[in-house]
Amino acid sequence: MAFLATYPPLAQVTVLNDPNIAIHAVLEVPPETATEPWQLSLWxxxxDxxxxxxxxxxxxxxxxxxTDLSGTNETATRLYFTAKLEVASSLTFTVKFRRGGKHEWRWVRTEQGSDDGIVVVEQKRQGVESEDLPDLIQDLNPDLRWQSHMSQSPGTRLWSIEATVDGANEDESAVVDIPLGIPxxxxxxxxxxxxxxxxxxxxxQGKSEFNLDKDALLCSFLSPQGKHMVLLGMxxxxxxxxxxxxxxxxxxxxxxxxxxxxxxTATALVAVGDNFESTVATVMYHARTLVTSMAAGTSAALSVAEMTAEGDVSPQWYESWYDGLGYCTWNSLGQELTEQKVLKALDTLAENKVNISTLIIDDNWQDIDYRGNSQWQHGWNDFEAEPKTFPRGLKALISDIRSKHKHIQHIAVWHALLGYWAGLAPDGPLAKRYKTIRVARDEIDKCQLPIDGQMTLVAREDVQAFYNDFYNFLSSCDIDGVKTDGQYMLDTWTSPPIRRTLIPAYLDAWTLASLRHFSARVVSCMSQSPPILFRSQLxxxxxPIVCRNSDDFFPPVPDSHPWHLWTNAHNAHLTQHLNVLPDWDMFQTVHPYAGFHAAARCVSGGPVxxxxxxxxxDVHLIRQVTGITPRGKTVVFxxxxxxxxxxxxxGYxxxxxxxxxxxxxxRAAQGTGIVGVFNIEERGVVDFVPLGRFPGVMEGRRYVVRxxxxxxxxVPLEVGETKALLALSLEVRGYEVLCAYPLHAIESRTGGLVLVANLGLIGKMTGCAAVxxxxxxxxxNGRMLVDATLKALGVLGVYxxxxxxxxxxxxxxxxxQGQPIPPHTVALNNDDEHVLNIDIETAWNEMGLESGWANEVEVKVYFDLGR
Known part of the structure; x- marks a missing residue:
């Protein structure tokens, strides 16, 4: 079986700025056929x-x-080819190949299901662009009002579109569909x-026909000229x-x-630009401006300055909350949670030397009424834990955990924003303590969660007191964080007046209470509903708070795992502009997709x-994700x-x-570009990753990629070289993390250039983030000094x-820390003779060093440049 990939790629649209292009191809063939005269043709x-x-x-x-950075593969040999041609304005292409003159031609479309590739040559701007919105959106609805605005992102233009909608009545919202046009x-x-x-x-994703199966919050369209049009519904x-x-x-x-x-008035924003990310940024920046200006004249959520003025919010250092390794009880301990299960799980983690920094006690610790036929109809009785499964109460459990497991710095508990999935138990202590109301829930999501019927809620007048009392109770139990789930329930209420009054009341009260009591150590979950996203997160x-970035991690569902990564990676284009740290959810280290998920969490930039x-x-996998600081804390990178x-x-x-x-x-121009690559297909895949596509990589500089x-x-690479195309071959569930390190050039005493780079902790998936x-x-004296400061111990690599x-x-x-390290902790790297390994973790332990006031380690490498 042969596999083929090209750059520019098949099945995608690539925008280039030079009409003279080279199309590179890699053909992966069985080794026994590698010497035969393989032929490739570009069709x-x-x-147009x-x-x-x-x-x-x-x-x-x-x-x-x-450059081939894949591992040795005895079952395949890679052959490389190039075709050069000049592109007019756009080029559509595909490839056929054959083993030799006696064999039939095989089309890539038939063999691999790869559609044609498209190359667009970016049009050079001739002065100020004169098109206005009706020139860019065909058949723009004349009943809509539009106007241009100053863009906050370079190289983009911005408009708003407005439509008037009638008022809602007491029982139903006003709903209308209005044609807009064709981008x-x-x-x-x-x-x-x-x-x-x-x-x-x-x-x-789609091609030339726009056809959505669900309503969209954001859409982007790529023009035949390589321009992007992004629309955002407000x-x-x-x-x-x-x-x-x-x-x-x-x-x-x-x-x-x-x-x-x-x-x-309903508002949608439209931006046009040469770059997708900048164009998305344009609509998100303006949306924030609109929401913030609206909030300034209403009772929207208080700002930090206002809350601090009340004297009950103290500044905190967030490193251990964002950067510590966490453990969640949801998939690990199941839904029948007990005090004994939690304690045993932590003991087992310690026995396996898995030192977590944060514990999240998930659903099923609360005292609920068990009404109805599932948890979606259960209501919350009282603040204290379920008396049958947590007989000693929450405070005793947390006390035991903190006294026995000193490395656990933070303990959070789960709760739904409204208390539990059905709110409060109608006859429970909480319903008697606070003023309540009954509200009807929409049945539109019954196929997902059967939450039909009515629910009992704390009324608007008592919402702030409710959260303050609950979080005071948690704080008294030495709980210092919460995972607040089910926030979308706010958007399932059927009554417009209820939504108008209770959505802002709950969101603002929760934001204020969580900041007062937990200094924003919270996980916001099931909260990608537009009313929440725009009011609380934009x-x-x-x-910033940790916020779940997609639907759940489902361990027993094989097809869910590649889709989970796909969804999170694309959602991040929106959530990066929110006041949140996107959370790609928990994962299991012993699982067919364990490494796949671990690598994705590392490159996500979110918590792990x-x-x-x-x-x-899988302790080996955990060690690739985490490190130990000089103070003994377990951190991620x-x-x-x-x-x-x-x-x-x-498309997926x-x-x-x-x-x-x-x-x-x-830092810009000095930092490390990272590309995580994942095979989401159901077959092996060979592909290219050009150096020029690594984030932050600049033309004219030299890099090494590890x-x-x-x-x-x-070898040292520059953008534009053929060898700066990185070829990779991954099997099903395969993954790799590539890092592009800028090289620092030093002239030796003999006149030659020596190229040096700090590779970070090379045993970690994103060890560059330890720097x-x-x-x-x-x-x-002519010697070279590399002075590196790191956030954790491990093996430092220096190129x-x-x-x-x-x-x-x-x-x-x-x-x-200024002291010479044992000679045996410095050695040549086994995989590359240009890399020096410095085992600072072994050296630190053997030398008996202590961190003192610092939570970092300084390593100085001196070497002679005279040779």
Missing amino acids: YCNG GGDWALIEFMADSPNAIP WGRFFRWFALVRTWTPWLAPR SGVDDVMALLRSGDSGRLMLHIRSDNAGSA PHTSP YITDVPGRH RPSVLGKAMDVYA RQGQGLLKIGAFHG AHGTGRVS LNTVFEVRE ISALPQLSVRDDFMVTI
């Missing part, structure tokens, strides 16, 4: 509606081939984030929610719901927490720029190759181009 159509033509690929010479009149690809159901968003202003949907003939529609008692008026069944832990999907218009399992998630760590899984390090600072300096000519014993001196 292409140059321009032109004739199709054929040219042959030429085999690459051995010294001008892409560009014609487009190559579209991308959307839709409401899969009330709590969650998920991506959708919520949280004037009690109106505007979403996007498809209509007849692929027409874009506005779907509007108004809870306002009077006539109101404004930057309080410290596991839900292992007691005694079932979060990139400073969040991970996001790099090919938003590519549509022959698009590997899922690529890009992140970045460090693959975490194989340990392989590239806090690096200084490269040439000393007066030195001249290392093969140096002696580790004679030419190097390494110190930690």
Whole structure:
């Protein structure tokens, strides 16, 4: 079986700025056939509606081939080819190949299900663009009002579209669908984030026909000229929610719901730009401006300054909450939670030397009434834990945990925003303590959660007291965080007046209480509903909180795992602009997709927490995700720029190759570009990752790229070189984490250049994120100093181009905290002779060093440049 990939890729649209292009191909074939005369042909159509033509690929010479960072594969050999041609405005192409002149041609579309690739040559701007919105949206509805605005993102233009909608009555919202038009009149690809159901968003992609199965919050369209048009439906202003949907003939529609008692205005934002991320940023920045200005004149959530003025919010250092390894009881201990199960699980973790920093006691610890036939009808009785399964109460359990497991710094408990899934128990102590109301719930989500009927809620007048009392109780039990779930329930109430009054009351009260009592150590869950997203998460008026970024991790459902990564990576394009830290949910370290999930959590930039069944832990995998600080804390390594999907218009399992998630760590121009690659297909995949696509990588600079899984390090690379194309081959469930490190050039005493890079902790998936600072300096005596400050212990890797000519014993001196380290902790890397391994963890322990006041370690590497 042969597999083929190209760059520019098949099944995608690639925008380039040079009409003279080279199409590179890698063909993976059985080793016994590698010496045969394999042939590749490029079948292409140059321009829009032109004739199709054929040219042959030429085999690459051995010294001008892409860089292979994959592991040794005895079952396949990779062959490389190139075809060069000039593109008019756009190019559509596919590939056919055969083993030799005696064999039949095989089309990639037939063999692998890969659609044609498209290359668009970016049009150069000629002065100020004159098109206005009616020129960009074909058949723009004349009944809509539109106006242009100043864009806050370079290279983009911005408009708002408004529509008037009638007022709601006491029982029903005003709902209307309004035609908008066809973006560009014609487009190559579209991308959307839709409401899969009330709590969650998920991506959708398509080609020239716009056809949504669900209402979308955000849509983007790629024009034949390589431009992006992004539309965002606004919520949280004037009690109106505007979403996007498809209509007849692929027409874009506005779907509007108004809870306002009077006539109101629905708003959608439109931006156009050359770059997808900048264009999304344009609509998100303006949306924040609109929501913030609206909130300034209403009783919206208090700002941090206002809350601090009340004297009950203290500043906190968030490193241990965001950066510590967490453990959640949900999938690990099941839904029949008991005090004994929690204590045994923690003992087992300790016995396996899995030192967590945060514990989340999930659902089923609360005292509920067990009414109805499922948990979705149960109501909450009282603050104290379930007396049968937690007979000693919550405080005694937490006291035992903290006294026995000193490494656990934070303990959080789960609760629904409204108390429990059905609110309060109608006859319970809480319902008697606070003023309550009965509200009806919409049955639209019964296929997801059967939450039919009415629920008992704390009335608006007592909501703030309710949260304050509950969180005071938790604090008295030494609980210092919460996971607040089921927030979407606010958007299931059927009454417009109830939504108008209770949604802001609950959201603002919870935000204020969580900040007062837990200093924002919270996880917001099931809260991707537009009224919540725009009111609580878009404004930057309080410290950011952890917020679930997608639907759940489902351990027993095989198909859910690649989709889980796909969804989170695409949702991040929206959630990166919110005042949240996106949480890609827990995972299990002993699972067929364990490493797959672990790598995704590392590149996500969000928190990392596991839900292992007691005694079932992959300690080796956990060590690739975490490290120990000089003070003995277990931390994870979060990139400073969040991970996001790099090919938003590519469809799920549509022959698009590997899922690529890009992140970045460090300062601009000095930091490390990160690309996590994941095989989401049901077959092996071979693919290219160009150096120029790594986030933060700059033209004209040299880099080395290291693959975490194989340990392989590239030769020095520059954007645009053929060898700067990185070839990867991954089996089903395969993954890899690639890091591009900028090289620092030093002139040696003999006149040659020595290239140096700090690779961070090389045993960690995102070990570059362990680096806090690096200084490269040439000393007066001609020796080189690499001064690295790290947040955790481990094996530090330093790339030195001249290392093969140096002696580790004679030419190097390494110190930690100013003291020389044992010589045996410094050695050449087994995978690459240009990498020096410095085992600072072993050295630290053998030297008996102590952290003192610092929570970091300083490593200085001196070596001779004279050779």
